[in-house]
Amino acid sequence: MTKSLNTTQFHLGVCYYPEHWAEELWEDDYRRMRECGFTIIRVAEFAWSIFEPSEGEFHFELFDRALAAAHKHGLKVILGTPTATPPAWLTTKYPETLNAAQNGVLYQHGQRRHFNYNSPVYRRLAARIAQRMAEHYKDHPAVIGWQIDNELNCEMNVFYSQADHIAFRSWLQEKYGTLEQLNHAWGTVFWNQTYSDWEQVHLTRPTVSNAPNPHQSLDEKRFFSDSAISYCRLQADIIRDIVPSYQWVTHNGIFGHLDNHKLTRTTLDFMSYDSYPNISTIMPDLGDRPLLDQKWSWNLSVVRSISPHFCVMEQQSGACGWFTRLETPAPLPGQMRLWTYQSIAHGADMLLYFRWRTASIGTEMYWHGINDYSNQENRKVREAALVGKELQQIGSQIVGQRYLAEAAIIKSYDNEWDGELDSWHGPLERYSLLEWYKACVRAHIPTDALYIDEETTLEQLSSYKLLVYPHATIITATHAKLLEAYARQGGTVIFGCRSGYKDENGHCRMEPLPGPLAELCGIEVEDFTRIGPHQTTPDIRWVVDSGTELSVRAPEFNDILRITSESAQSIGHYSGGSYYEGSVAAARNTLGKGAIYYFGSAFTETAAAKLLALSGLSSPAAALMELPEQVELHRRQRPGSEQDTWFLLNYAHNSQTVVIRQQMRDLLSGKLLQGAVTMRPFDVLILTAGGEG
Template identity: 30%
Template sequence: MKSVRMPVPGISLGCDYNPEQWSPDVWREDAALMRRAGVDLVAVNIFGWSNLEPSPGEYRFDDLDEVVELLHTHGIKINLGTGTSSPPPWLSSRYPETLPVTADGTTRFPGGRQAWCPSSPVFRDRALDLVGRVARRYGNHPALALWHVSNELGCHNALCYCETSADAFRTWLRARYRKIETLNEAWGTSFWSQRYSDWAEIQPPRLALSLRNPAQLVDFQRFSSDELLGYYRAEAAILRKHSTVPVTTNFMVTAHIRNLDYWSWAPEMDVVANDHYLDHRLGDPVAELSFAADLTRGLAGGRPWMLMEQAAGAVNWQPHNVTKAPGEMIRNSLTHVARGADSVCFFQWRASAQGAEKFHSALLPHAGTDTVAWREVLKLSETLDRIGEVAGTEVEADVALLFSWESWWSSEGEARPSQAVTYLDQVHSAHGALRGLGVTTDVVAPGADLSRYKLVVVPGLYMISDTDAQAIADYVSGGGRLVVTYFSGIVDERDRIRLGGYPGAFREVLGVLSEEFGPLLPGDTVALSNGGSASLWTERLRTTTASVIATYEDGAMSGIPAITRNQYGAGTAWYVATKTDMSEILREATQVVSDKSDKKEVVRRRGDGRGYLFVINHGTEAVDHPARGTDLITGEKVDGVLTVQGGGVAVVREENP
């Protein structure tokens, strides 16, 4: 694994800054305030294209030069954007073929952001020309600490269905399948008379009058992820030609964006960076934050990573934009740090006075510095400085959860047993139950080395290859412990059903065979023989070698196994064939002795003989946790029991870790 080059030592504090929205007098005020707030790293030129190239071939770098020098003078390092995330109006006006087209065949126009087709050669030529000019001008500047390629690639334009994209899709398919007969077999085109005789007949899966081909839909997702990754590589190659500074882009590991397979992207990053915002449309936004941080750490291969963006308070794009209570920003930030982040950055520095994000929070709010929000920023900065020695250590975890973007895409296709069954619901349920038990989880890709984990959890892994399924079976037979949940192992990588009964790829290792799915209607529940209840999903399941842990007590599947356990080789495998509280199952599987607590979050980081205990109290009442050492935040010694007040955080340098 390549080493990680973090842009700034310690646990750094950073932010996005959009100086093009402000006058030079404000720039100077902002630089002074940034220094006062202890800001270490500032991202600039994220949306700078129309300022740098106001008309075709006319380049103006004076403003950016001044901002770069101003930040440098104040001792602030720069995360320099390439400026290509949104093209200027002149580009689409002159070259309307660069605009993206949606699945219904309609063009999306300028006025927002990312109004460009990822396959457009015109866009790429003009964008890469700008990247080259920025790289040559600033590549050796002493303030430059990180290159920021574009911004949130694929947030809005990941899937484009225009004719240029259609050509690129056909080229991608030819490289993947080589022969048209191989594609026909992979897509199952004998169904509904879809057989192709020539590559030119293939189109992107635009909206149709009926259900579309699911294998084609998954391949279009794969293509679209690869197409944007190719664009990232093109920008990165230019930057690396003119500079030795590390290169990255900001991922969007979050509950509402799923279009890029970041397992394929992560190896291209010099440092993995993620944007994360609390999503109050979810039942437990804080639990999802912890999952996203663990998944980002998984993408980083367990090494430290960057939180490139988060909100100081409310966002502006949810139906109800909830602000953060006093102390919440610090808890959120340290949850990311506990789970591997060595840099904590925000969108943005100064709250915008105009534009679509004028109601998005910032480190410096509209009301200025005499505010609770500003005082929270100063407190966070002081806290990050006090825990700076944590930097470079790694998170301790001996449980793994398998996660797959391909399974997310395929399991939520147009025609499936229940539209109420979603991939992330199962993933979040399993991860949340482990978190509630005080268990820290690595999130890894199918095919990852599982040998060091005492438990592997596989939630809703609908799509899996034979090779990856065998790796899981080998792990269990060698003494591992496995928990698999419903709708797993159903199809291979072509989205072809594994015949012979569900759960397909996992039948043998789980010692069960399911004849039929029995989805429940939303709101319906059935009782379980272990005293619990189940909802959403049941199966007509029978055991082959497994023992029964719980059966359905009522409903159409009354008396049929709902939870099973199987001895497989030297290991043990559980199957949870319904939606239920997984806490007790996972408690048995992990063999942990812990009081379930959704409010107390406990994580350890270790490295070079050092150990650090993070205890984050999301509740209102004080919590205790065993610990010995020194709380880095307060400087106080801890001798046996650590008490963390409601809403508080402690980071203990442990004695004899």
């Protein structure tokens, strides 16, 4: 079942920490929030010691006053369970609750996320604080929902405490049943790793050259994910048993070693995300022409794949940094508004800025909020107020609209986790995925992220005209048959090199590559090579229908192909002086009403753009408007309606001109637009056709 935020009102708000500030500030803070158009706040996710200053002693007075004042000013409240930061009395009395490094050394109290998910003591105490909070606030008129913990697996996504080793054995026993099955799955016959007793089995531990068993490592990440989900579900189930049904349960953030689709499916009402686009200025995406803050649209596409409608629990409003450093630039005038509508365009129907006021103490005192330390009005406050005013006018028109995309880029958690150790395919996937996304964004083709797993159905795939699976390294026969059925119905699938060579345990298949995809693609891989640092990168050349020869780079890795099906044909060959010059580099197989492409290399943006053209997919807005490259396009539509809402986002640092070919209304300004329209730097247009509002 698809999990989504279901609301008829757009809630705009801010994260607030009443325990950080003198109580005399609260009333003025809440008053000014309302002046900004805010209707909701998030509180309490780091306040365990406030609620339980010593074991078994509970106090709610401070937050009772804070929530009462918020309610008086008409603010709704999201309560966070405060279990991301256990109190000092807990970790001192129960050191077994602490997480440990792979070498067994315990992490000590301080900072956050220094506990483990599998300690029976920690689970009991986390469950109790969640229960006491739910019992106390279940009938509070301001409380609208609950956030479980905070940013699971942020800062630390590996766990090696004694409790985790014990829990891992139980998890493996349930998964495999016998040691014989475990030994087979992990390939322990290699290098004499065979286990003869369950007590010999552990999570990965330090090894020579830091090279653990790869199959054990893959299972380890699956276990880390299931541990976090179990821990989250423990609290969620307790809260749901106590609070009224209108109070929802969510979690915020997407971090490593966590299957967020499974987490949401089994535990949450919808997913929430913490969006910080300016981090891209210090961690730019790979390849040529980085997307920078536009890359966050891919992250939001991932969130949308989990919950079609979601909450952005933390939207960047200032420069980012911890107490040791100020890392990112401050948002330029207009960027905070742009990023807000970036989130909304992708399906955010609730959004909270982080944070109301920059902390003057602690680790995040350089992680800036809307208000600066001085607490004086500034341009960020005015920009937030502008967004608040706009959403008061149009929020009800756009909330609940579904995102429309005709293309999707496929991912899987198994490939993501296996690729952390396997540098043959992990870096390739990250590189090719973003190059494909760049090509789609700059061609103004709205694109979904699609995680393929045991829940994926043909019906889900059939809503797309194009599926791209850049490097489907681990793929099952079931998923291969699913993609075959999709193609036979008329869909187009594009694969890249290194596809199909591992099974679900991470074993290399003893069959012609690309394994279960070979028949589907109509080819076999007869040879392959990685491109060495001192070797020349070849080109792939092909001839288009007009007779024009195209040439694109074939970087990183090359599969040399052989056509094996009468329905398949070569569409490109290698060129560039390599021993495989002239060999088949790319192929197209016709299958039913659809087509399968196999591209024997990693993808550059140029190659992806050429393959987009071959697939025949173009922008859904091509007949309506002409858009420059740096103006991003998104399309939303209310279920049951054929009226599209078009989001145009200008990420350029200068003005851009769009050409609108028929009269359209901008919901933000109320103006009717047609012809050449100038968008200022970081400007936003939200358009409906025919001048309708």
